[in-house]
Amino acid sequence: MSARDKAVWVDIGGTKIAVATVSASGGIVREATIPTDAARGFAAAVPRIVDTVKRLLDESGWSAHELQGIGIGCTGPVDRVRGTILNPHTLPGWQGGDVVSPLRDAFGRPVLLENDADMALRGECHAGAGRGFDPVVMLTFGTGIGGAALVHGQVLRGVAGEHPDMGHVSVDPRGRRCYCGTSGCFESLASGSALAAAAAAHGLGDARQLLARAREHEPAAEGILRDALSAVASATWTIVHALLPERLILGGGMMDEHYETFAAAAASAVARAAMAPPGRITVARAALGNRAGVLGAASAALNLRTEE
Numbered sequence: 398m399s400a401r402d403k404a405v406w407v408d409i410g411g412t413k414i415a416v417a418t419v420s421a422s423g424g425i426v427r428e429a430t431i432p433t434d435a436a437r438g439f440a441a442a443v444p445r446i447v448d449t450v451k452r453l454l455d456e457s458g459w460s461a462h463e464l465q466g467i468g469i470g471c472t473g474p475v476d477r478v479r480g481t482i483l484n485p486h487t488l489p490g491w492q493g494g495d496v497v498s499p500l501r502d503a504f505g506r507p508v509l510l511e512n513d514a515d516m517a518l519r520g521e522c523h524a525g526a527g528r529g530f531d532p533v534v535m536l537t538f539g540t541g542i543g544g545a546a547l548v549h550g551q552v553l554r555g556v557a558g559e560h561p562d563m564g565h566v567s568v569d570p571r572g573r574r575c576y577c578g579t580s581g582c583f584e585s586l587a588s589g590s591a592l593a594a595a596a597a598a599h600g601l602g603d604a605r606q607l608l609a610r611a612r613e614h615e616p617a618a619e620g621i622l623r624d625a626l627s628a629v630a631s632a633t634w635t636i637v638h639a640l641l642p643e644r645l646i647l648g649g650g651m652m653d654e655h656y657e658t659f660a661a662a663a664a665s666a667v668a669r670a671a672m673a674p675p676g677r678i679t680v681a682r683a684a685l686g687n688r689a690g691v692l693g694a695a696s697a698a699l700n701l702r703t704e705e
């Protein structure tokens with residue numbers, strides 16, 4: 398491997414932070430996971446991240462100057478220009494935390510911060526279910542619902558470079574109140590935490606048990622799932638008409654077991670989308686799983702020079 402075809406990936410989630418050294422091909426050389434410990438504050442997390450990157454570089458036998466760059470994916474909104482975290486919900490108290498400068502100072506290489514859904518999208522478009530398609534929309538179902546889009550080969554960004562938050566497409570104005578300030582958001586009806594809350598309210602266990610019960614045609618569980626799938630279909634309708642993707646990718650932890658069910662709801666909306674070019678929009682399962690973020694960050698880090 399020649400110099401500068403190596404990258405470091407950092408993924409900051411609400412409960413854990415994953416770090417990996419990655420080769421140009423997307424191969425993971427070394428990886429480690431540390432708890433986020435969000436409640437201990439941002440300042441306490443920074444040296445732990447820097448130390449973990451140092452340790453993995455040592456274990457990989459790499460020196461920092463061999464790195465093309467470091468790619469960071471972070472849950473929620475981020476300020477890519479300032480390199481700061483803006484997520485008040487999953488990382489309370491971390492708003493405004495600059496995660497880019499400490500890593501740039503410690504390793505002397507370019508550092509790119511990106512929303513984690515955008516990183517996963519980059520990975521899928523680089524080497525997974527989005528490869529060869531453009532435009533691409535990827536929806537990620539986990540604790541929340543994330544969304545990202547690739548248009549003309551670029552990650553779609555809003556004003557100030559912000560990440561469009563597709564989980565907050567409202568599908569029911571009289572629906573459940575969402576933490577974002579409105580009601581009936583896609584995320585507040587169909588995410589893992591939404592299903593968990595509905596299951597608990599009806600004495601149906603957790604989200605996993607709810608989905609299992611729905612599969613066994615237990616009426617209360619089926620009703621909750623039907624509402625969630627109806628939200629998936631409505632949100633898909635809106636997103637597809639707004640962006641007209643060639644490919645819609647469904648990913649995230651919930652799709653490991655329930656892709657077929659959710660894909661059927663999304664595909665039914667696509668099939669009814671009379672204002673979209675008939676037969677041109679395909680729905681596919683994310684191909685890379687957790688590795689999408691790694692590959693996305695690696696491809697972003699390896700392309701830093703062409704991006705800037």
Ligand SMILES: [Zn+2]
Pocket residue numbers: 564565575576577578579582584585
């Ligand atoms: Zn919302």
